[in-house]
Amino acid sequence: MSPQSPTIQERIHYYKSELPDHVTLVAVSKFHPQERLLEAYQAGHRILGESRVQELLQKQQQLPDDIQWHFIGHLQTNKVELITPFISLIQSVDSIRLLERINSSGAQLHRVIPCLLEVKIAQDDSKYGFTEADLQALLAADPIARYPFIGWRGLMAMGSLTDNKEITQREFSTLHDIFIKSKEQYFHRVSDFQTLSMGMSDDYRLAIASGSTMVRIGSDIFGTREY
Ligand SMILES: *Cc1c(COP(=O)(O)O)cnc(C)c1O
Secondary structure (H helix, E strand, O other), rough: OOOOOOOHHHHHHHHHHHHHOOEEEEEEEOOOOOHHHHHHHHOOOOEEEEOOHHHHHHHHHHOOOEEEEEEOOOOOHHHHHHHHOOOOEEEEEHHHHHHHHHHHHHHHOOOOOOEEEEEEEOOOOOOOOEEEHHHHHHHHHHHHHHOOOEEEEEEEOOOOOOHHHHHHHHHHHHHHHHHHHHHHHHHHHHHOOOOOOOOOOOHHHHHHHHOOEEEOOHHHHOOOOOE
């Protein structure tokens, strides 16, 4: 970044004043070094998103205890136990196998693990997540009783990688509809089922206009990632 570009602290302050009160900011810190995460922390921000287990564990061990870590990447079942003791929210639960594994890890820890179900709304074939049909099948099979150590918090999705705002808009409103229907039909007694996580650096305004309650902002806060 050039000396003129805003600092991470300034970006955090910008988002805090820009986002409506009902929208939670997740600062996506994947691939960025710990000094940068500390800058966000010093600006008063506490919710960070990571997408790789090893990287998350390293950062979690070295950074302050009151950071709330969200896992947002594809989670392999054999790595679940590494993050369930401390994770604040697993945003990317994308299969029944993973749900089962998180539930049994929660049972062992006597800890209900807060989760979002990831829904595949993008046309793009490479994306993970439940299709709408698979989600329906899961919800119809009484998952609340079946998986008592899952904390049902809501849904998450990523839009297609496209500059076409109409496509993104359509995907976001589809997800919003699925969210409202799931809430009414299956989660009306689950008061914590309130989170609709959609929107990233390039499309968060559109996401909020379509009903998002949680945005995941990476590059617009921390700068471009070096993979
Ligand atoms: C990387 C990532 C983001 C952040 O993307 P930016 O475009 O950098 O804001 C958000 N959500 C998920 C699931 C991601 O993997």
